[in-house]
Amino acid sequence: MWPYMTTHYGSPSAIVHSFGRAAGSAVDHSRQTIARLLHAAEEEIVFTSGATESVNTALKSILPAASTARHHIITCATEHSAVLEVCRELETKGCAVTILPVNHEGALDLNQLRDAITKDTVMVAIMHANNETGVIHDVKSIGDICRDAGVVFFCDATQTVGKLPIDLQALNIDLLAFSGHKFYGPKGVGGLYINKKHRPFHVMPLLHGGGQEYGIRGGTLNVPGIVGMANALEFAVQDMVSHQEQMDALVAAFEISLLELGDVVINGQQMNRLPGVSSISFRCLEGPPLLSKLNELLCVSSGAACSSATGKPSHVLVAMGLGDQQAMATVRFSFGRFTSTDDFNKALNHVISSIRQLREESMTWQLFKKGNLERVPGWHHPAS
Ligand SMILES: Cc1ncc(COP(=O)(O)O)c(C=O)c1O
Known part of the structure; x- marks a missing residue:
């Protein structure tokens, strides 16, 4: 990270000069690394300030859909407050939210999830593993249920990226949030994976600005943070x-x-x-x-x-x-x-x-x- 705080201090968007290009190529390399480790494509990774921002970006993207007939989101009672609080906010904006219960062990009933999906359901937001108990949800089956029902599956994988193998080719996950500091990377940097292959969901920018990150996240990128996060993920996956x-x-x-x-x-x-x-x-x-x-x-x-x-x-x-x-x-x-x-x-x-x-x-x-x-x-x- 150090060279990107000192010598290669250019802005990665400033591709007209070598100073900017050095920073830009570090960002490109980091994006390729993260995409490879998650089995995603480079253009499917958007850098953010962390999982909270990724969650907000993903969930608030359903708002335009809310003005049409479909405006229902399904989540779970044990989600992180980053998800639950955004859902509460979406409710005030006219979205309907179903919060699924869990049993004594923290398990979700997948039949209940299936039954909760209606013709108005836009998105299912279920985490991969819980941050307090470590309980892992069956994201493969949840993804399959969502795909069959034609509903977007957003997964908060903040606790699992870098800790459990994640193959985004094999899972029907449309959007996935992660944070660098959960796998020994720096704080204040994270990412949002956006599946571009299957019926791409229109992700709205939370931060409008200079068109960075494919227009999904405006603002100069945190180059040292991104470089550190990609390196940390490489180490985490290796071991x-x-x-x-x-x-x-x-x-x-x-x-x-x-x-x-x-x-x-x-x-x-x-x-x-x-x-x-x-x-x-x-x-x-x-x-x-x-x-x-x-x-x-x-x-x-x-x-x-x-x-x-x-x-x-x-x-x-x-x-x-x-x-x-x-x-x-x-x-x-x-x-x-x-x-x-x-x-x-x-x-x-x-x-x-x-x-x-x-x-x-x-x-x-x-x-x-x-x-x-x-x-x-x-x-x-x-x-x-
Ligand atoms: C499951 C989960 N989601 C979201 C977050 C928020 O991450 P951040 O604070 O890096 O934005 C955390 C942080 O602890 C988490 O454990």
């Missing part, structure tokens, strides 16, 4: 299988040890989950002391990082049927490619000793253990 195995092994060992403590629930345990993510609820504990104790050594939160300051239970966990108190007493642990065995052991020991200490100090836990409290309020999930 994907070994990292996946490494993280699956860490999560399995972590979960086995915590389950031994008893009265612990792993959210989405029965599901196919993203490597390295584990959402765990601790019975009878209060959310704030739990997080502050764990965060003496770790960096964890109970829901999405961007909403952890709100003090509200996670909408994802609530949608999975957890009560407010249980959702608050839930911690999302994540491991990364740089997590060493030493880090892992320290983290596990810290979590185990913290839970033991918090339980000793908790009146609710003491009552529960003495059998004086049959059910702890707010704990709706089947106990482990």
Whole structure:
């Protein structure tokens, strides 16, 4: 990235001079790299400032369609707030929104999705993997349902690009959002894939301007960010299988040890989950002391990082049927490619000793253990 912040500082749109062309060719190369790794065509990748912008661009593109007869969008209760908030906004502009529920494991019922599609449905917006629980949706089947019904499928793949293989040739995905920082790239840069082969959907620019990005996203490109993101994706894909195995092994060992403590629930345990993510609820504990104790050594939160300051239970966990108190007493642990065995052991020991200490100090836990409290309020999930 460094040369594009210093020496090759030209604007990639300024193709009339060599200074601009150097930056432009770095952007072209990055676009080719990302397209190749996702099995897409170069002209199907539009650079943005991140997944939130990509989501906004994709979803708000249905607005022109909303003035005609078709104005219905289908999404899911466990989507990231980037999707849910845009859907709420679209509702105020006259679009109808169906929010599909999930079961206790975070799974979507595909028959329910099929039944929800009406003649007015323009788009289905379902994420690839959930950012809090790691639960993976069957995007192959969802894409097939949408293609059969003639409905656009937008997939928020922010959590999976660079972590799971994605072959856009093999999936019926029309639009797909991703963010560089989720696969160790820089923050503030991302992309939107727009399927140009099958009945191209007209994507409206969110930012009008100098005609950059095929007229879909105006504004001078973030060249160092784009170069960094493409490089990061190359590294992530190269080592994907070994990292996946490494993280699956860490999560399995972590979960086995915590389950031994008893009265612990792993959210989405029965599901196919993203490597390295584990959402765990601790019975009878209060959310704030739990997080502050764990965060003496770790960096964890109970829901999405961007909403952890709100003090509200996670909408994802609530949608999975957890009560407010249980959702608050839930911690999302994540491991990364740089997590060493030493880090892992320290983290596990810290979590185990913290839970033991918090339980000793908790009146609710003491009552529960003495059998004086049959059910702890707010704990709706089947106990482990
Ligand atoms: C599933 C999902 N979608 C969208 C976003 C938003 O990404 P960004 O903040 O990079 O725009 C995130 C970020 O955490 C995410 O996890």
